[in-house]
Amino acid sequence: MLNQEDIDALLLRYLLRECEEGEKQVVERWLAESSKNRKQFEDLQRFHELVKRSIQERAVQSDYADFRKRLVQWQGRRRRLRILTGVAAGIALVICLGYAFFFIGGQSNSHSDQLATNRLLPGKAHAILHLSDGRAVNLNTEARHIEEQNGAQLLADGHGRLDYQATDKTEGKKVYNRLEVPRGGEFQLALADGTKVWLNAESELRYPATFTGKERRVALKGEAYFQVATDSTMPFIVQVGEMETRVYGTEFNISTQEKGRIETVLVSGRIGIRYNSKETMLAPSQKAAINLGDKKVSIEQVNILPYIAWKDGIFMFQNESLEDIMEQLGRWYDIDVFFSNEGLKSIRLSGMLERDKDARELFRHFEKISSARFSVQGRTVVVNEKK
Numbered sequence: 001m002l003n004q005e006d007i008d009a010l011l012l013r014y015l016l017r018e019c020e021e022g023e024k025q026v027v028e029r030w031l032a033e034s035s036k037n038r039k040q041f042e043d044l045q046r047f048h049e050l051v052k053r054s055i056q057e058r059a060v061q062s063d064y065a066d067f068r069k070r071l072v073q074w075q076g077r078r079r080r081l082r083i084l085t086g087v088a089a090g091i092a093l094v095i096c097l098g099y100a101f102f103f104i105g106g107q108s109n110s111h112s113d114q115l116a117t118n119r120l121l122p123g124k125a126h127a128i129l130h131l132s133d134g135r136a137v138n139l140n141t142e143a144r145h146i147e148e149q150n151g152a153q154l155l156a157d158g159h160g161r162l163d164y165q166a167t168d169k170t171e172g173k174k175v176y177n178r179l180e181v182p183r184g185g186e187f188q189l190a191l192a193d194g195t196k197v198w199l200n201a202e203s204e205l206r207y208p209a210t211f212t213g214k215e216r217r218v219a220l221k222g223e224a225y226f227q228v229a230t231d232s233t234m235p236f237i238v239q240v241g242e243m244e245t246r247v248y249g250t251e252f253n254i255s256t257q258e259k260g261r262i263e264t265v266l267v268s269g270r271i272g273i274r275y276n277s278k279e280t281m282l283a284p285s286q287k288a289a290i291n292l293g294d295k296k297v298s299i300e301q302v303n304i305l306p307y308i309a310w311k312d313g314i315f316m317f318q319n320e321s322l323e324d325i326m327e328q329l330g331r332w333y334d335i336d337v338f339f340s341n342e343g344l345k346s347i348r349l350s351g352m353l354e355r356d357k358d359a360r361e362l363f364r365h366f367e368k369i370s371s372a373r374f375s376v377q378g379r380t381v382v383v384n385e386k387k
Helices: 004-015 021-033 035-056 064-077 086-090 113-117 305-312 322-333 342-346 360-369
Strands: 081-084 101-104 127-130 136-139 144-147 153-156 161-165 176-181 185-190 196-199 203-208 216-221 223-227 236-240 243-247 251-255 261-268 271-275 278-282 286-291 296-301 314-321 336-339 348-354 372-377 380-385
Touching: 004 021, 004 035, 021 035, 136 144, 176 185, 196 203, 203 223, 223 305, 243 251, 251 305, 261 271, 261 305, 271 286, 278 286, 278 296, 305 314, 314 322, 322 336, 322 342, 322 348, 322 380, 336 342, 342 380, 348 360, 360 372
Parallel strands: 161 185, 216 236, 336 380
Antiparallel strands: 081 101, 081 348, 127 136, 127 176, 144 153, 153 161, 176 203, 185 196, 196 223, 203 216, 223 251, 236 243, 243 271, 251 261, 261 286, 271 278, 286 296, 314 348, 372 380
């Protein structure tokens, strides 16, 4: 019987392709035993992918021995808060490699008793599916099998994912569905063409149950990460208000969470941003920002990690204002935030927190490196200035 330490070591070797054939078989049998085992491995895979992307962007050193060492460290610390401190608080943030990360676990003696007693639990997989016949179906922990009017099969796994499958019975008739993710929720979606979509809290997507015609068009409000299935004959188009993002097979993130602004970050491939009768092409690691007030489009090179880490279960803040940070936390934890002093909103902080953690962990350490103090009463957080 393998103990947890043996399993961790095997998973790491398997992921880094260092396993002997016999060890591979042991890992594959272990993965087949339970969904809990598979979830543990998927957590490590997600972290590995984030680190690889960071290396590709030269955000971290690509030394293999150091990379392996950090992965081992992460396995022992994956349940802890990571925070950027001191002078490094204003420097670009990268995942657990290089630079000045400060790993913190357990309880701090410096925070108030009030923070210790008022828990702020994270959001969870939850969505409302609006079908073409007007029905609204709550998708949470219950597995469901739904058939649409055109014969398309919808499978909800009860763990935060909805899959669309076309069958021989599926008719050419186009019917639309809408997936709504409330505050405190998130959800994954696999469209009929194989495109995968991750929807963040307070977001919704409208899309056909099956794609027909010359294009694959969906409409987004909020924030979503897209992994688009390749089909050069049928472009994939994401409509966000007056803006269109046209793709043929790529990965990107779109956010409308900031009022009056649409941001699109390209991870891989090429996309065209059509707005105000003009099309702008994006290359990987570029961000297009549209200001809806003056209708201007700006393009810049960015580190993609802070924009996409949310889909892998991580909050990553890179020199962001406290106002923006609290807006993101408010959507996920379903909390209301009030600032007692307008000046507190402009405090700039950097840090990282796993999304399944209590928000108070982040508050405690922000209190250590800033002039802000956090008071929690139920689902309300008041940000005060330290006296």
